[in-house]
Amino acid sequence: MVPESVRDDFPILSRTVHGKRLVYLDSAATSQKPRRVIDALVRYYTTYNANVHRGIYEMAEEATRRYEESRATLAAFIGARRPEELVFTRSTTEAINLVAYAWGRATIRSGDEIILTEMEHHSNLVPWQLLAAEKGAKLRFIPFDGQGQLQLDVYERLLSPRTKLVALAHQSNVLGTINPVKEIAARAHAAGAKVLVDGAQSAPHMPVNVADLGADFFAFSGHKMCGPTGAGAIWARYEILDAMPPFHGGGEMIMLVQLETSTYKEPPHKFEAGTPNIGDCIVWGEAADYLQGIGMGAIREHEKRLTAYALHALGDVPGLAVFGPRDVEDRGGVVAFTLEGVHPHDVAQVLDQEGIAVRAGHHCTQPLHRRLGVAATTRASMYLYNTESDIDALVRGLHVVRKLFSPRPAPAQR
Amino acid sequence: MALDDLYREVILDHYTHPRNKGSLDGADIKVDGANPLCGDELSIYVKLAAGLISDVRFVGRGCSISQASASMMTEQIKGKTLPQARALVGRFKAMMHGEDVPEEELGDLMALQGVRKFPVRIKCATLAWVALDQGAEEFEGARGKVESTATSEVE
Numbered sequence: 001m002v003p004e005s006v007r008d009d010f011p012i013l014s015r016t017v018h019g020k021r022l023v024y025l026d027s028a029a030t031s032q033k034p035r036r037v038i039d040a041l042v043r044y045y046t047t048y049n050a051n052v053h054r055g056i057y058e059m060a061e062e063a064t065r066r067y068e069e070s071r072a073t074l075a076a077f078i079g080a081r082r083p084e085e086l087v088f089t090r091s092t093t094e095a096i097n098l099v100a101y102a103w104g105r106a107t108i109r110s111g112d113e114i115i116l117t118e119m120e121h122h123s124n125l126v127p128w129q130l131l132a133a134e135k136g137a138k139l140r141f142i143p144f145d146g147q148g149q150l151q152l153d154v155y156e157r158l159l160s161p162r163t164k165l166v167a168l169a170h171q172s173n174v175l176g177t178i179n180p181v182k183e184i185a186a187r188a189h190a191a192g193a194k195v196l197v198d199g200a201q202s203a204p205h206m207p208v209n210v211a212d213l214g215a216d217f218f219a220f221s222g223h224k225m226c227g228p229t230g231a232g233a234i235w236a237r238y239e240i241l242d243a244m245p246p247f248h249g250g251g252e253m254i255m256l257v258q259l260e261t262s263t264y265k266e267p268p269h270k271f272e273a274g275t276p277n278i279g280d281c282i283v284w285g286e287a288a289d290y291l292q293g294i295g296m297g298a299i300r301e302h303e304k305r306l307t308a309y310a311l312h313a314l315g316d317v318p319g320l321a322v323f324g325p326r327d328v329e330d331r332g333g334v335v336a337f338t339l340e341g342v343h344p345h346d347v348a349q350v351l352d353q354e355g356i357a358v359r360a361g362h363h364c365t366q367p368l369h370r371r372l373g374v375a376a377t378t379r380a381s382m383y384l385y386n387t388e389s390d391i392d393a394l395v396r397g398l399h400v401v402r403k404l405f406s407p408r409p410a411p412a413q414r
Numbered sequence: 415m416a417l418d419d420l421y422r423e424v425i426l427d428h429y430t431h432p433r434n435k436g437s438l439d440g441a442d443i444k445v446d447g448a449n450p451l452c453g454d455e456l457s458i459y460v461k462l463a464a465g466l467i468s469d470v471r472f473v474g475r476g477c478s479i480s481q482a483s484a485s486m487m488t489e490q491i492k493g494k495t496l497p498q499a500r501a502l503v504g505r506f507k508a509m510m511h512g513e514d515v516p517e518e519e520l521g522d523l524m525a526l527q528g529v530r531k532f533p534v535r536i537k538c539a540t541l542a543w544v545a546l547d548q549g550a551e552e553f554e555g556a557r558g559k560v561e562s563t564a565t566s567e568v569e
Contacts, residue, residue, distance in 0.1 A: 341430075343477035345452055346421075349532070353417045361452055375453025375475065404421060405478070410431050 002294060002302040007385050009034040009290075020355025023393045028173050028201060028334050028381030029359050030223045033287075037226055040286040044279040052278055053252060053269070067278055070285025071268070077288045078199070078218060079209030080235050087234050087241070087268040088281050092200040093123040095219035095234035096167075098271060099196055100127035102247040103217075103240070104165075110136035113162040115193070117142040117150055117179070118371050119172045122364045124198045128167060142168070144371070148175035148324040148331075155184065163193040170202035170213075174363050174379065175324035176307070176331035178202070185214030194240075200224060204291075204383070205332050206300040210235055222280065227287035231280040234271075241267035248273035291384075299384045303333035306382050310335050310391045317398050323372060333382035336363070339398065342405045344378040350404060351378075354397040419528035420535070421478065424486075429478040434488035438471045443553050445562045447474075447545030449537060454480040458488075458546055460553075465495055472542065479526070479535050484542035486523055496550050503547045510536050 007013050010032045015022050024032060050060040052067045072083040080086060089095045104127075108114070114128050118141050132139050140163075142155045150168075159166075166188040171178045185195040196217040202208055203218075204225035210218045217240075221232035236244075246253055246264055250273035255263040264270045291299065308328045314320055319340030325331040339347055344360035351358055359379045362369045369375065380394055438444075438459035448455040456474025460467055470488045474481060487506075491499040506523055509515040510530060517524050529539045548564040 343452075343454075345477040345535070345538070346479075349420065349535070350417060366450075369453070375455070404417075405426065405430070408427060408430055411427055 002298050002384050004387060006294065007387070009036065010385050011035055011038070013385060017355040017357070018353050020353075021393075023354075023356040023390045023397075025380040025382065025386065025390060025394060026357045026359050027204075027224070027383035027386075028363075028379065030229065031204060031226050031383055032385065033228070034226055034290055036290055037228070037283055037287045041228060041279055041283045044282055049279070051275055063278060063282075066282045066285075067276070070282045073285040073288050074233060075235065077208075077292065078203060078220070078235060079211055081211070082238055084266070084268050085235050085238050085241065087236075087271040088276055089232040089234055090230055090277065091232040092198065092219045092221040093232070095221070095232050096124055096196070096198065097127045098234050098247045099217050099219075099236070100131045102244045102271070103194075103236075104128075104131045105134075106245050108132075108135045108137050108164055111162060112137045112164045113140055113158075113160065114138070115140045115142065115155070115158050115163055115166045115188075117144065117168045119144055119148070119150075119175055119177065119365065119368045120167075120169055121173055121198065121200070122366070123200075124167055124169060124196075125367070128165075137164075138162075144175070144177070147326065148172065148177045150177075150179055150184075152180070152183070156187065159187060159191040159193070161192065163188070163191050165194050165196060167196040167198070169198045169200075170208075171205070171332045171334070172324070172368075173201045173334060174336045174365050174368055174377065176334035176336075177325055178206075178330055178332055181213045181215065189214065201332065201334065205296075205303055207296040216240060222284035222287060225284075225287055226290055227284035228280040230277050231284045238267065241271070244271075246273070247271050250274045252276075294384060302384055303382055304328045306386055306388065306391065307331065307333045307335065309388050310380065310382070310394075313391050313395045314398075317395060317402070319402070320398065323377065333386075334379065335381070336377040336379040338374055338377055339401065342401055344376040346405065347378045347398070347401050350401045351394070351397045354393070354400060356394055356397045358394070420532055422525040422528060424522055424525040425478060425482040428482035428485040432472075432481060432485040434471045434485065434492075435473065436471045437473055438469060441471075441559075443549040443560050443562075445545045445549030445552075445560070445564060447541050447564045449476070449480070449541055452477065452538070454538060454541055456480065456484050456542055456545065458484070458542060458549060460546075460549065462496070467491055467494055467496070467499060474542075476541070477535075477538050479529055479538040480541045483526055483539045486526070487542050487546065490521070490523060491546070496554060500547055500550050503543045503550075506543050507540055510540055 048062040050063040052064040075083045075086040140158045194216040197215040199220040203220040218235040223229040253273040322337045348360035441459035443460040454476030461469040472484045545564040553560040
């Protein structure tokens with residue numbers, strides 16, 4: 001159980017917007033940060049800011065130790081066997097690109113196939129388009145049904161000896177669907193393919209164990225899980241990382257450099273060229289500790305209850321259509337919807353005046369929206385600090401929207 | 415910043431009851447406008463007779479601001495010459511970008527002035543106008559029927 005007092009951990013939740021209490025329902029875009037994380041970032045810059053892995057002095061050693069401790073914390077957070085299997089990046093997007101460039105360029109050949117889904121975020125689509133175009137490989141897509149569930153019978157038919165990679169979101173950032181990654185991964189492995197899981201929307205909201213999922217790569221980031229922006233990571237099994245060529249070249253990732261050639265460090269350092277985002281990576285570990293203190297299982301249960309409450313309450317708003325699975329066992333706390341006769345940007349604009357922050361648009365999933373047959377949706381997304389009163393405020397706000405855009409008498413013909 | 419500034423009654427009226435909505439067979443200018451970021455899209459059809467805009471229609475879907483602005487534009491440019499219509503485009507865009515344009519030049523279009531306070535929505539208001547301007551420019555260059563595509567300007 002997540003106590004309502006967790007709200008007190010988040011200073012921003014006490015602010016007002018347009019004179020109203022802030023109702024923050026955009027955590028799928030970025031989460032708010034607890035005081036503990038904000039303080040940890042200030043502490044880094046005020047007491048031990050130094051570059052990592054090079055200085056022979058007290059502060060540099062402390063920064064290095066904490067940076068590596070954070071790596072270990074985050075590796076354990078997703079159930080990795082070894083801290084060295086976790087490579088820091090800027091973001092989930094960069095983590096996926098790292099795989100597409102370093103692993104993909106060395107592995108994918110003309111005629112190979114990469115299986116994605118129709119619900120992918122652009123960040124798990126465009127890197128593969130670039131790779132496929134460069135290598136003459138082909139992209140195949142698992143469609144989803146009317147409930148926002150992947151059609152596994154189609155997936156079965158798409159798999160072949162040509163399949164080299166299956167890359168998919170653990171949880172959709174629009175439909176909320178939690179995909180059956182374990183089942184999908186098992187079938188991919190049986191066909192000899194690797195599996196990349198985009199965990200941007202899952203790692204913050206539920207217990208994740210990469211070994212249990214059967215993932216070969218798992219990408220996630222800090223800012224959606226109470227940590228700072230600018231820190232992400234790719235996890236991969238050590239043997240895979242070890243066999244991969246580097247991503248970026250530069251300092252930090254080398255062993256011995258000569259004018260013509262260089263040798264590289266072992267993973268993860270082989271993939272961390274240049275000065276990393278030290279402070280944010282350290283503080284991300286603090287965020288993971290904070291979440292684990294509450295319990296990822298408890299957070300998942302809290303969001304399930306809240307999602308069930310939201311689906312029920314939104315169902316009573318006339319003209320409102322929700323996308324994605326109806327059963328909260330199959331979905332996370334991301335609820336995208338349309339309101340008849342009102343464009344999502346107008347919905348979000350009016351809600352903003354009520355202090356309610358939601359996202360409107362295509363949420364970086366244009367093909368998914370095309371598949372749904374809508375240009376855009378409004379999306380409310382929840383986290384541990386949201387309560388039923390936030391959902392009530394959303395529903396009241398939607399009634400304000402409906403009233404403003406209600407049918408009016410036709411104008412006199414000119 | 416009040417919502418009434420953005421959603422003036424005249425805007426909501428044009429959104430819920432768009433004027434001159436529909437396509438136009440045999441149009442001299444057909445131009446598509448789109449804002450890929452928010453999914454707004456519209457097509458504008460212009461028919462000319464003796465140098466004047468004899469008919470203008472639009473079809474599209476999108477937010478209240480983009481659709482109301484298109485509807486209001488069609489009312490304003492009917493009966494004008496292409497150069498007059500393009501001059502109005504210039505005055506409207508100037509107003510949307512913060513210039514003081516006298517009310518007598520813009521009439522009802524002044525209702526869209528409130529959009530200026532919501533910077534991300536300005537391109538919604540200018541979408542139809544940018545498209546019309548491009549279609550008219552290409553028509554003047556080609557001196558004949560034009561089918562064209564415009565994307566909303568980058569603010």
